[in-house]
Amino acid sequence: GNEEVILCERGIRGFESFTRFTLDVAAVPVVQRLSHLPIVADPSHSTGKWYLVTPVALASVAAGAHGLLIEVHPNPDIAKCDGPQSLTFENFDMLMQQVDAIASVRKQPVAAN
Incomplete structure (x- = not known):
């Protein structure tokens, strides 16, 4: 079989409307x-809000996720798409420092794309 397959937890559509989807950690x-x-x-896609990306990403890494899909843009306010869920370069850097700390405790590297 194909060894280049990953599974992605992006969340499900529920009754709650504050976030785009409900990500099940x-x-x-x-x-x-x-x-x-x-x-x-x-x-990024599950929450739809940049300020929720970091806590949900960290929870996912703590739960054992092998990687993260994170939207990043130099200026999310002018992004042609996905701006509200995009991290700035600075916020992404801070997130990755926290991800590295959690991953080192779990002794499991994490990929971010």
Whole structure:
């Protein structure tokens, strides 16, 4: 089979409307028990709000996510798409420092794309 496959937890559409989707952090360790495939989390698209990306990303890493999909833009206010969920370069750098700290405790590297 194809070895270049990953699974992505992006969330589900629920009744709650504050975020775009509800990302189930518990899905990360569940999928790890059920599959040999790596799982990544997408806190940018699931939350739709830049200020929620960091806490959801950190929770996902703490739960064991192998990677993160993070929207980044030098000036999110003028981005042609996904601006409200995009981190600035500075915020992304701060996030990655925190991700590295959590990943080192878990002894598991994390990829960010």
